[in-house]
Amino acid sequence: MKKTDSLDRLISTVKKTENIPTLSKVLAKISEEIEKDNFSIKNIGILMSHDISLSARILKIVNSPFYGFPQRIYSINHAIVLLGANVLKSIIISTSVFTVMKKTMAGLSEHSLFCAFTSKHIAEKMNNDIKKSKGETKFNDGRERQPAIDPDNMFSLGLLHDIGKIIIATTFKDDFKKILEIAQKEEKPLDEVERGILNISHGQLGYMLIKEWNLPPAIYLPIKYHHNVNLADNFKTETAILNIADFLTRAIGIGFSGTTYLERINTDAINILGINIDFIKSVIEEIYSYKDELSIFD
Ligand SMILES: [Fe+2]
Ligand SMILES: [Fe+2]
Numbered sequence: 001m002k003k004t005d006s007l008d009r010l011i012s013t014v015k016k017t018e019n020i021p022t023l024s025k026v027l028a029k030i031s032e033e034i035e036k037d038n039f040s041i042k043n044i045g046i047l048m049s050h051d052i053s054l055s056a057r058i059l060k061i062v063n064s065p066f067y068g069f070p071q072r073i074y075s076i077n078h079a080i081v082l083l084g085a086n087v088l089k090s091i092i093i094s095t096s097v098f099t100v101m102k103k104t105m106a107g108l109s110e111h112s113l114f115c116a117f118t119s120k121h122i123a124e125k126m127n128n129d130i131k132k133s134k135g136e137t138k139f140n141d142g143r144e145r146q147p148a149i150d151p152d153n154m155f156s157l158g159l160l161h162d163i164g165k166i167i168i169a170t171t172f173k174d175d176f177k178k179i180l181e182i183a184q185k186e187e188k189p190l191d192e193v194e195r196g197i198l199n200i201s202h203g204q205l206g207y208m209l210i211k212e213w214n215l216p217p218a219i220y221l222p223i224k225y226h227h228n229v230n231l232a233d234n235f236k237t238e239t240a241i242l243n244i245a246d247f248l249t250r251a252i253g254i255g256f257s258g259t260t261y262l263e264r265i266n267t268d269a270i271n272i273l274g275i276n277i278d279f280i281k282s283v284i285e286e287i288y289s290y291k292d293e294l295s296i297f298d
Helices: 007-016 025-035 041-048 052-062 076-083 085-104 108-132 151-160 163-171 173-185 190-198 202-212 217-224 236-252 267-273 277-293
Strands: none
Touching (some): 025 085, 041 076, 052 085, 076 085, 085 151, 108 151, 108 236, 151 217, 163 190, 163 202, 173 190, 190 202, 236 267
């Protein structure tokens, strides 16, 4: 694939490829049911009973220390209620995608999962700050506070944010090798090198794929702009959290996302969130323990 190829041609090549993770029939049906306004937990439970390994995984995840529910959850219907439809859908998609991720790019699933933990953590920490502020819209030093955002949505974003890399790695194998080499050698961000060679970045490709899977704009838009926070018109806060969580995951060195080169922290994202360096420092201390939870999808 050359840079001169039109975007349309590139997209149709991606769509024709057989390597792209697709949802199995059961997963697609569950996904379809979750999309309905009046979806039924009973129906989802019945559909999930057709896939025993998926049900077992969901129960393992919901019972992991990360979710920390006080009692053990034995029933899949109970798990669905506790996790909520959107988290359930992201987990279902991630479990299928993680298998492809592990085969295609070593370290990407750990990178994605740790980024998911960190994204959720930052959202919860910001929401706690809002609660403590008792309605104050500004910090003491005059910075604006951001409105509360959904930590579970942030978890899904972290899980799926780099899914576009799987498309590049499977559809444009030779180009992908070249991209990784250049990014490492010339110390450039991966998405910049991708655009130079393919004319499209993993953020844009991930956006296309996730739209195809019928996930909501709160998922596909932040993924599209996670390396270009300033271009996001909607879900700016989510996009900025994802950017910082991705950066911290790479800075700490969990998993592998394609290059060991680390650019400077994105000050636009910091400004959008209205956070400061002390906030970032305490996040780094708090997220270390998530290292022990990286096996919840295994
Ligand atoms: Fe990325
Ligand atoms: Fe990433």
